[in-house]
Amino acid sequence: MAVAKNNSLTRIVMLLCFGTAFLSLVVHWRITTSTTSQPNMANTSKTALRTQSQSQKPDPQNGIALLSTFASPKQTTNAVSQNKQLVVDLSDRRVYVYSGETVIASYPIGVGKTGWETPTGSFQVLHKQRNPIWQHPITGKVFSSGTDSPLGDRWIGFWTDGRNQIGFHGTPDDEVIGSAISHGCLRMRNPDVRLLYTQVNLGTSVEVRQ
Structure with a gap:
């Protein structure tokens, strides 16, 4: 067992x-x-x-493409630019700010003198700058920014040949506004160009008419 x-x-x-x-x-x-x-x-x-x-x-190439778009004459930077347009009437010596089909502002300007006529045609805002520095196209003298600067305190460029530039800018001398006095640029009273600076963007179209 x-x-x-x-x-x-x-x-x-x-x-x-x-x-x-x-x-x-x-x-x-x-x-x-x-x-x-x-x-x-x-x-x-x-x-x-x-x-x-x-x-x-962000893709670096897209970033480059976006920057190129700012300088493209067929593109604008935002919806504000798409609705805004500047029309310069050289004979009238005024710039008109349009929003769609409506004029929302108008400012007197000084235009290019004989031999330095302001170019006519269709352009767009390429460059904006506060307190710009200016170099005289003939003497080469450089003028720093400040109250006595020939460019005033705002610059809105819309034309360039790669070396020279033309645009809207202020002036310390209001008496020249309304005359043919500049080297092609459109001179404005400093308070006026400050307002214009806030009303446009890179890409805003600029139509310059005789």
Whole structure:
């Protein structure tokens, strides 16, 4: 009887050991399968995040394209520029600010003198600057910004040949407004050019008529 009990106990122990070993193999297989599949999911997630991150960063080429758009005669910088237009009447010696079909402001100007006539045609605002510095086109003398600057305290450029520029600017001498006095630029009273500066943007169209 003791031998039979021992044999039964031995079988039970062997079955328990076999079951434990089998369970360990199953658990190990599940863990191995899980760990081998997880890296692929992690890599996929990282790739997706990296792609999303890259798509949200400004592309340098787009940035360059956007800057080029500002100087393109067929484009404007924003909705305000699209609705605004400057019309310069050289005979009238005035600049008219249009919003759509409506004149919202008008300012007297000084225009180019004989031999330095203001160019006519269709242009757009290419450059805006506060407190500009001016170099005399003949003598080469440089005039710094300030109350006595020949350009006043605002510059709105709309024409260039790559070296010389023409635009609207202020003047310390209000008496010359309304006459043909400049080297092609359109001189304005300082308070007027400050207002005009706030009414236009890069890309605003400028029509200069004789």
